[in-house]
Amino acid sequence: MTEQTAHPSPAASGSATNGAIVLDQVGKTYGSGEGAVEAIRSISLTFAQGQSVAIVGPSGCGKSTLMRMIAGLDDLTAGSIRIGDRQVTGPVRDIGVVFQRDLLLDWRSVLDNVLLPAEIRGMDMAAASKRAMALLEELDVAGFAKHYPWQLSGGMRQRVAIARALLPSPHLMFLDEPFSALDAMTRDQMNVLLQQIQAAEHVTTLLITHSILEAVFVADRVLVMSGRPGAILDDITVDFPRPRKLELRETPAFTAIVGRIREQFVKTGDLVG
Amino acid sequence: MKAGSIPASQSATGRAAPGLAARARRHFAVLFPPLLSAVIGLGLWEGVVRWLEMPSFVLPPPSSVVFVMIEYWGYLVSQLAWTVMAAAVGVLIGISLGIIAGAGIAMSGIIDRMLTPWLVIIHAIPKVVVAPLFLIWFGFGVQSEIFFVVTFTFFPVVVATITGLKSADPEVLLLVRSMGADRGQVLRKILFPSAMPTILSGVKLSVSLAPVGAVIGEFVASNQGLGHLLIRAVGDMDTALAFAAVTLFSIFGVLLWRAAEFVEGKLLPWHPSQRGDLASNRK
Incomplete structure (x- = not known):
């Protein structure tokens, strides 16, 4: 039903430097024989280090599967994935993950929640504490470091989850629908915060979202994915200067990009125009 | 549940005391029903045993x-x-x-x-x-x-x-x-x-x-x-x-x-x- 129109990825053949993430002909098929379901068809992509990439697509298009495969939490059935010069074969340690649910541990204070990855990796705790406080400061929740998660609002909890993901200074931060449980105003606020901290931390970011507005506002590059089997329909560079303000969303240039993406979904029938 | 809060002016000791007095009243309001029930229950027990002149080895008062x-x-x-x-x-x-x-x-x-x-x-x-x-x-x-x-x-x-x-x-x-x-x-x-x-x-x-x-x-x-x-x-x-x-x-x-x-x-x-x-x- 869909043509693959993804950009050719020249780096896929092995000239990747430092932290670039290279997907080469990645595919995923569940089951085999008659009942096989092809979830993802031959995706080749390169993410430069520090790039902020958003993936938009309809439900069930394999966005989360793709993400899990990059994180090494799910096997691929075709192609290969490299981060820097290492082939992904098992869980990649160098990744911070943020899910739709914040998954904070109720029995730990905010600060101790952020410090969890440092404890697990046996990092120097004094240095980790300092970094945790700095991150909480940047995300504007430092005043709640001693509080427990239940004392925080949904938006604040998700900021703590982002601080936890960023604590070990990962190569890559994955955000899987991180704000879809939040109300619209909080979500706008979180979008502003996310693109701020992404720029400050210079971490490669992969944001999966249903919201076209969110994708275009936060990312340097938006990948549009089709429904099953998942493939890349469009690859759009978004080069608005940073820091971005919410007013950006009212500008014609912004609206044009949003329109272009929406059109893709209308064409595939995933969105009724 | 606000029954216990009586205006502070009624307290003779002035501004510091109302909190204490109100708290004492609230404690009393909480403790009074079970205490009353205990007194009535034990009183009945004592009364019935004595009135029926029950021997102590059957039911002591x-x-x-x-x-x-x-x-x-x-x-x-x-x-x-x-x-x-x-x-x-x-x-x-x-x-x-x-x-x-x-x-x-x-x-x-x-x-x-x-x-x-x-x-x-x-x-x-x-x-x-x-x-x-x-x-x-x-x-x-x-x-x-x-x-x-x-x-x-x-x-x-x-x-x-x-x-x-x-x-x-x-x-x-x-x-x-x-x-x-x-x-x-x-x-x-x-x-x-x-x-x-x-x-x-x-x-x-x-x-x-x-x-x-x-x-x-x-x-x-x-x-x-x-x-x-x-x-x-x-x-x-x-x-x-x-x-x-x-x-x-x-x-x-x-x-x-x-x-x-x-x-x-x-x-x-x-x-x-x-x-x-x-x-x-x-x-």
């Missing part, structure tokens, strides 16, 4: 229970101490074994399939009925009594530990695995802490069962403790002394329950049951 309690205070307390000691040793062993067995069953399918049938069968045996067997196996004395407490307190903790360890959020487990946590870290940092509320509810149940187990053990296999005292008092038709022992025992039981709740609150300040943020919804 509350006043004579109090007199006996005062008269035999030292003896009663020393017997209570014995029971408490046996219950404490037994419950500590029971809880430890329960947590170890529960963790083994929850973490390993093989241990689960090997151990669980035994536990189900043993748990199904009415323990009071086999108490005399303990006398044969372990002899007359405190060891039988302690073993009896262990069998009473072991099961609630096993069940709670298994349930608790198996109810961790799968997404949280995925998250910590993505952080690179090994099995031991997952157990220490996620599984046990998230199982704590459930384990503690099992422990609380065990703690409240322990003195009961000890007393039953003393009925059968001991010449010490409140259980033994109770058997002897009934044998001597000294019903007032038996009532005194039972009263002391139940006061101790209430205090023990309160202590367990207090410890629970200290260990789980984060848990919904302890936060008290919804307490105002209770009428």
Whole structure:
């Protein structure tokens, strides 16, 4: 039903430097024989280090599967994935993950929640504490470091989850629908915060979202994915200067990009125009 | 619930006192109904016993229970101490074994399939009925009594530990695995802490069962403790002394329950049951 129109990825053949993430002909098929379901068809992509990439697509298009495969939490059935010069074969340690649910541990204070990855990796705790406080400061929740998660609002909890993901200074931060449980105003606020901290931390970011507005506002590059089997329909560079303000969303240039993406979904029938 | 707050101007001591006075009034409002109920209940008991001229060995009036309690205070307390000691040793062993067995069953399918049938069968045996067997196996004395407490307190903790360890959020487990946590870290940092509320509810149940187990053990296999005292008092038709022992025992039981709740609150300040943020919804 869909043509693959993804950009050719020249780096896929092995000239990747430092932290670039290279997907080469990645595919995923569940089951085999008659009942096989092809979830993802031959995706080749390169993410430069520090790039902020958003993936938009309809439900069930394999966005989360793709993400899990990059994180090494799910096997691929075709192609290969490299981060820097290492082939992904098992869980990649160098990744911070943020899910739709914040998954904070109720029995730990905010600060101790952020410090969890440092404890697990046996990092120097004094240095980790300092970094945790700095991150909480940047995300504007430092005043709640001693509080427990239940004392925080949904938006604040998700900021703590982002601080936890960023604590070990990962190569890559994955955000899987991180704000879809939040109300619209909080979500706008979180979008502003996310693109701020992404720029400050210079971490490669992969944001999966249903919201076209969110994708275009936060990312340097938006990948549009089709429904099953998942493939890349469009690859759009978004080069608005940073820091971005919410007013950006009212500008014609912004609206044009949003329109272009929406059109893709209308064409595939995933969105009724 | 605002009935207790009377304007501050009525207080003679001025601005600082109203808080105190209001609090005293509120305490009084809370405590008055149960106190009144106790006075009426005990008064009726006393009155009926005296009016019907019941013999003391059938039903002693509350006043004579109090007199006996005062008269035999030292003896009663020393017997209570014995029971408490046996219950404490037994419950500590029971809880430890329960947590170890529960963790083994929850973490390993093989241990689960090997151990669980035994536990189900043993748990199904009415323990009071086999108490005399303990006398044969372990002899007359405190060891039988302690073993009896262990069998009473072991099961609630096993069940709670298994349930608790198996109810961790799968997404949280995925998250910590993505952080690179090994099995031991997952157990220490996620599984046990998230199982704590459930384990503690099992422990609380065990703690409240322990003195009961000890007393039953003393009925059968001991010449010490409140259980033994109770058997002897009934044998001597000294019903007032038996009532005194039972009263002391139940006061101790209430205090023990309160202590367990207090410890629970200290260990789980984060848990919904302890936060008290919804307490105002209770009428």
